[in-house]
Amino acid sequence: MSRIGEVFDTLIKQNGLKNDFALAMELDMEPSNVSRLRHHRSASADLILRIHDCFGMPVSEIKKRLDVPALPTCEACRVPSKVQALVQHVVKQFVVGARSQGVKTSG
Numbered sequence: 783m784s785r786i787g788e789v790f791d792t793l794i795k796q797n798g799l800k801n802d803f804a805l806a807m808e809l810d811m812e813p814s815n816v817s818r819l820r821h822h823r824s825a826s827a828d829l830i831l832r833i834h835d836c837f838g839m840p841v842s843e844i845k846k847r848l849d850v851p852a853l854p855t856c857e858a859c860r861v862p863s864k865v866q867a868l869v870q871h872v873v874k875q876f877v878v879g880a881r882s883q884g885v886k887t888s889g
Contacts, residue, residue, distance in 0.1 A: 785848045786829075787820040792847070793837055808836050825850070
């Protein structure tokens with residue numbers, strides 16, 4: 783069975799749904815699409831969000847169950863403090879220069 787099939791089975795069981803047809807109605811999908819996904823396709827971002835919106839399952843849990851790789855943590859995405867300081871300096875110099883030329887700036 784596919785991983786999405788396992789997620790569908792979990793949703794049906796946890797939410798007291800009768801079958802794939804009932805699941806399709808909850809997800810606002812055609813029943814044939816649920817069947818196709820269950821047997822032949824991987825999950826799209828749209829499906830992950832539908833499951834989250836309809837059933838409240840956290841996106842991280844859905845992705846884990848589907849074995850979708852996680853994005854880097856916020857720590858890995860942070861801009862180094864030296865770069866942040868440089869950007870702040872450049873912006874400040876730009877604003878000071880613009881004001882000295884009579885250009886109105888916000889803030």
